[in-house]
Amino acid sequence: MALIVQKFGGDALGDKGKGKARSGDEPLFGAQFLHDKFAYMAQLVKKSTDRGDKVVVVVSAMGDATNRLLAMAASLTPKAPARELDMLMATGEQQSIALMAIALHSIGVPAMSLTGAQVGIITENVFGKARIREIDTNRIEKALAEGYVPVVAGFQGATADQEFTTLGRGGSDITAVALAAAIKADVCEFYKDVDGIFTTDPRVCASATKIDRISYDEMLELASLGAGVLQSRSVEFASNYKVPLHVRSFLHDNVGTYVVPEEKEMEDVVVSGVAFNRGEAKISLKSVPDQPGIAAEVFGRIGAKGIVVDMIIQNLAVDGRNDISFTVSRSDYEAAMEIARKLATDLGAGSVIGDDTIAKVSAVGVGMRSHSNVASRMFKALAENGINIQMISTSEIKVSCVIAEKDLDRAVQAIHKAFEGDRRAVVNN
Amino acid sequence: MALIVQKFGGDALGDKGKGKARSGDEPLFGAQFLHDKFAYMAQLVKKSTDRGDKVVVVVSAMGDATNRLLAMAASLTPKAPARELDMLMATGEQQSIALMAIALHSIGVPAMSLTGAQVGIITENVFGKARIREIDTNRIEKALAEGYVPVVAGFQGATADQEFTTLGRGGSDITAVALAAAIKADVCEFYKDVDGIFTTDPRVCASATKIDRISYDEMLELASLGAGVLQSRSVEFASNYKVPLHVRSFLHDNVGTYVVPEEKEMEDVVVSGVAFNRGEAKISLKSVPDQPGIAAEVFGRIGAKGIVVDMIIQNLAVDGRNDISFTVSRSDYEAAMEIARKLATDLGAGSVIGDDTIAKVSAVGVGMRSHSNVASRMFKALAENGINIQMISTSEIKVSCVIAEKDLDRAVQAIHKAFEGDRRAVVNN
Numbered sequence: 001m002a003l004i005v006q007k008f009g010g011d012a013l014g015d016k017g018k019g020k021a022r023s024g025d026e027p028l029f030g031a032q033f034l035h036d037k038f039a040y041m042a043q044l045v046k047k048s049t050d051r052g053d054k055v056v057v058v059v060s061a062m063g064d065a066t067n068r069l070l071a072m073a074a075s076l077t078p079k080a081p082a083r084e085l086d087m088l089m090a091t092g093e094q095q096s097i098a099l100m101a102i103a104l105h106s107i108g109v110p111a112m113s114l115t116g117a118q119v120g121i122i123t124e125n126v127f128g129k130a131r132i133r134e135i136d137t138n139r140i141e142k143a144l145a146e147g148y149v150p151v152v153a154g155f156q157g158a159t160a161d162q163e164f165t166t167l168g169r170g171g172s173d174i175t176a177v178a179l180a181a182a183i184k185a186d187v188c189e190f191y192k193d194v195d196g197i198f199t200t201d202p203r204v205c206a207s208a209t210k211i212d213r214i215s216y217d218e219m220l221e222l223a224s225l226g227a228g229v230l231q232s233r234s235v236e237f238a239s240n241y242k243v244p245l246h247v248r249s250f251l252h253d254n255v256g257t258y259v260v261p262e263e264k265e266m267e268d269v270v271v272s273g274v275a276f277n278r279g280e281a282k283i284s285l286k287s288v289p290d291q292p293g294i295a296a297e298v299f300g301r302i303g304a305k306g307i308v309v310d311m312i313i314q315n316l317a318v319d320g321r322n323d324i325s326f327t328v329s330r331s332d333y334e335a336a337m338e339i340a341r342k343l344a345t346d347l348g349a350g351s352v353i354g355d356d357t358i359a360k361v362s363a364v365g366v367g368m369r370s371h372s373n374v375a376s377r378m379f380k381a382l383a384e385n386g387i388n389i390q391m392i393s394t395s396e397i398k399v400s401c402v403i404a405e406k407d408l409d410r411a412v413q414a415i416h417k418a419f420e421g422d423r424r425a426v427v428n429n
Numbered sequence: 430m431a432l433i434v435q436k437f438g439g440d441a442l443g444d445k446g447k448g449k450a451r452s453g454d455e456p457l458f459g460a461q462f463l464h465d466k467f468a469y470m471a472q473l474v475k476k477s478t479d480r481g482d483k484v485v486v487v488v489s490a491m492g493d494a495t496n497r498l499l500a501m502a503a504s505l506t507p508k509a510p511a512r513e514l515d516m517l518m519a520t521g522e523q524q525s526i527a528l529m530a531i532a533l534h535s536i537g538v539p540a541m542s543l544t545g546a547q548v549g550i551i552t553e554n555v556f557g558k559a560r561i562r563e564i565d566t567n568r569i570e571k572a573l574a575e576g577y578v579p580v581v582a583g584f585q586g587a588t589a590d591q592e593f594t595t596l597g598r599g600g601s602d603i604t605a606v607a608l609a610a611a612i613k614a615d616v617c618e619f620y621k622d623v624d625g626i627f628t629t630d631p632r633v634c635a636s637a638t639k640i641d642r643i644s645y646d647e648m649l650e651l652a653s654l655g656a657g658v659l660q661s662r663s664v665e666f667a668s669n670y671k672v673p674l675h676v677r678s679f680l681h682d683n684v685g686t687y688v689v690p691e692e693k694e695m696e697d698v699v700v701s702g703v704a705f706n707r708g709e710a711k712i713s714l715k716s717v718p719d720q721p722g723i724a725a726e727v728f729g730r731i732g733a734k735g736i737v738v739d740m741i742i743q744n745l746a747v748d749g750r751n752d753i754s755f756t757v758s759r760s761d762y763e764a765a766m767e768i769a770r771k772l773a774t775d776l777g778a779g780s781v782i783g784d785d786t787i788a789k790v791s792a793v794g795v796g797m798r799s800h801s802n803v804a805s806r807m808f809k810a811l812a813e814n815g816i817n818i819q820m821i822s823t824s825e826i827k828v829s830c831v832i833a834e835k836d837l838d839r840a841v842q843a844i845h846k847a848f849e850g851d852r853r854a855v856v857n858n
Contacts, residue, residue: 038505072528076467077535084534087542088527091520098517099501105513106506113516117546118591162547 002186003144004048007058007154007176008041012191012250013096037062038103044191044250045149046109054144056183057111057151058176059100061092066155082127086156086166090115093153093172101151112148114139116156117164121175123157129168130157135182144183152179170231177234181241187258188243190230191250196257197222197229199423200274204409205416209423211272212255215262218272219245221364221398235259262366270367270374271419276412277360278405280310281333282390283340284325287350290317294347298324301339307332310360311393311402321350325391327402330356358390359408362400363415367422375399381418387411431615432573433477436487436583436605437470441620441679442525466491467532473620473679474578475538483573485612486540486580487605488529490521495584511556515585515595519544522582522601530580541577543568545585546593550604552586558597559586564611573612581608599660606663610670616687617672619659620679625686626651626658628852629703633838634845638852640701641684644691647701648674650793650827664688691795699796699803700848705841706789707834709739710762711819712769713754716779719746723776727753730768736761739789740822740831750779754820756831759785787819788837791829792844796851804828810847816840 048055069088073080097113104111120136143150154172157165167174173190180188195210197219202208214222216239223232229247238245238259248256266272288294295314302309313325328336333356340352368374375392378399382389387410391402403411477484498517502509526542533540549565572579583601586594596603602619609617624639626648631637643651645668652661658676667674667688677685695701717723728738742754757765762785769781797803804821807828811818816839820831832840 069524072524073531076528076532079535080531081534084527084530084542087530087544088524091523091527094520094523095498095501095517098513098520099505101513101516102502102509103505105510106508111513113513115516 001052001054003054003056003183005056005058005176005180005183005185005188006045006048007173007188007190008100008250009060009154009172009190009192010063012041012193013037013060013062038099039106041100041191041250042103042107042109045104046107047253049109049149055149056140056144056179056185057100057104057149058154058172058179059093059096059151060154060172061089061096065092065095083163086127086164089166090153090156090164093155097151097153104149104151110148111151112143113151113153114143115153115158116175117158117162119150119152119179121157121178122160123165123167125159125161125163125165127163127165130159130165132157132167132174132178135178137182140179140183168233170233173231173234174237177237177241177243177245180243181237185243187246188238189246189248192229192247192256193250194229194247195249195254196247197259197273199272200412200416201276204276204412205274207416207420211257213258213260213263213266214272215266215366216259217262217397218266218364218366219259221362221395222273222275230259267367267370269365270371270422271363271365271415272367273364274412274416274419275362275364276408278408279330280327280358280360280402280405281330281336281354281356282325282327282358282402283333283336283355284323284353285340285344285349286323286353287321288324288347289349290320290322295324297347298343299326301343302326302328302336305335305339307336307339311391311400313391313393327358327360327391357405358402359405360400360402361408361411361415362398363419364398365419366397368397368399377418378415381414382411385410385414387414430481430483432483432485432612434485434487434605434609434612434614434617435474435477436602436617436619437529437679438489438583438601438619438621439492441470441622442466442489442491467528468536470529470620470679471532471536471538474533475536476682478538478578484578485569485573485608485614486529486533486578487583487601487608488522488525488580489583489601490518490525491528494521494524512592515556515593518595519582519585519593522584526580526582533578533580539577540580541572542580542582543572544582544587545604546587546591548579548581548608550586550607551589552594552596554588554590554592554594556592556594559588559594561586561596561603561607564607566611569608569612597662599662602660602663603666606666606670606672606674609672610666614672616675617667618675618677621658621676621685622679623658623676624678624683625676626688626702628701629841629845630705633705634703634842636845636849640686642687642689642692642695643701644695644795645688646691646826647695647793647795648688650791650824651702651704659688696796696799698794699800699851700792700794700844701796702793703841703845703848704791704793705837707837708759709756709787709789709831709834710759710765710783710785711754711756711787711831712762712765712784713752713782714769714773714778715752715782716750717753717776718778719749719751724753726776727772728755730772731755731757731765734764734768736765736768740820740829742820742822756787756789756820786834787831788834789829789831790837790840790844791827792848793827794848795826797826797828806847807844810843811840814839814843816843 101111101113122133123130154175197211198208200208245259309326311327315323387407389401393400530540530542551562552559583604626640627637629637674688739756744752766783816836818830822829
């Protein structure tokens, strides 16, 4: 008998329009749709309770309900108070928990819906992106002891004054992990429309395989690099509290991927996964005066516009001048170029060169700590395929290269192939 | 400067589909619709705050949102737990308060949405139709003192254990009146799609006029007789706590109808209003043995099926037998007839005669207490128009007659005309 937190997100409860805001005039959820989604998820929960497990369910709002509610508010004013937006958005998850509890009840599983406030998720006094301060587990433990499956609203909490707050996008994952930590659950399961975490995107590389176990650190690198299955904040939270995560499919019973504290054997796998991001852009400021404070000025101005810079490369100075290159998300490219041109004039730098046809590919693995030749093997794989490396960045468990976007698929395949043998050798041991 | 509770109901925030459950697949609220409704109502509130009044707003769910939520639950099971239905339905009002607060904020009126639980409406531990136990006014008074317009969710409360409850259909009116009583508001305003309470339905009688002031007791008789503008429970509540109500139109600024404690002058108006109900049916049990306990048996069996009996007439016994007649809502006619036939057999009574083409017309007025000839004037008016009276029932301030439904419109016109002169004489004084 295990104590399990099961999280059902927007992809489990939603439709294909997820993430795309629809106008309020479009149809939302038909009776059949609702029945299919909630009745199906309820059966998954029942499988666990039938085995004798104690289960806590965490649900998100249905599909794009959150975007629809935001669109309602936007129809009144572009500047709605954050407090009132949280009041409005909290209804999305509240509808989900009631419907899930009803679906469970209808198949004989006693269930009790609980809002963030009811379940005792106390947050700081910030609307829209509150952080959890503490969780009072009395109510949830009482419900479990009475034989109920608590069905908890993700994404929301309340301040000590009973003001409703939300935890920011992806906050339902945080709710699940935080609850699992608070009640010391054996595992926190995430039901997704994928089989687990893969060594790379199978749509790009047919030989990609599901990873059985991966460390929090590796998962964080994969998540922030665009693998996008779990929110980075929730993985950090899990890492801090050592909550084992299990990313699995809601379509079948197979074991998915466990995200767990680092294990000795993980170091034997040199590269756990190959991550990539297509939507990048590169900007180079040529011939910048090599003076203290220049970099602070450049990235201060860019950061002030809310643009997040990813990689930064600065060459060695030549004749008191050097080149500064950096990458940004492609959606920020035009704005960043404008700032860069202004900077070049103000600082007396040379030309500004931009390229919005680049991509980033990264090899991730805790095994890099004990294997010294990972970067060179990666560069060799790219070179053998005639792919030029424009920028390089490394961390303890990651090597990232910026390349032309047109080369990306071949690069992913080449790197994946280069380290495939190692993985197979380990798995077959 | 006054302290005012302003209630906006489904007809103010809703569409024409009100009360008719639509499938979840149909479009709900478009951006323009939302803007029109909430922005318009916010302007009405602003008129009061601009005058320096302190305002508390109470809102219902939008249009038929409550029915839509119930349809969602019904798609999962016909037997959803009441607790979970309340959890689900509470989201309807919660969306309304957030949107109303946003609309007010957008025109410069500081507003703060508050759920039933947040505003301190503590109810008994019954789901679906909880009664209010007490109201903790701290939060609402703090918000008012800080210059906010509190926007309160109607229809909902919470138990002392923070379980969400709802107050039953029409519960938003109760919320408004209860809050007005708790904070000792000067008046509780109901914004409706009518100008006020009329002496009768203007669609039936063109000479119907708006009533300026009416007593709680008269309003109760009119409400329960089908005038349907205010819920009976909320009028009772107002009567108990002497809360002045003001039923007014949201389409213009004119004064509507005040519902207030009885005033001396009200007795000068013999008949305040003529109410009627088309959907009635009559059942007669002939030749029932005149024994103790028979009436209890008859109406016990009918009540056990959840059928509400309105009028009951029992004739004087002749030869140890008498006739019992009663009226029920027409929707209960078939079920009641079946019970009556079974009763006739079991009790050894005579034939059972039913008629589902009847209607009820009533004259209501506190003036009846001091004017003895009201009933006879009413009967005379009907007789002069050749309308046969089938049953009669009276209370201290009401005379009701059952007539053929086909005669109803003429009956209403005749009775209205018979007492019109009295009213005009009083108003012209």
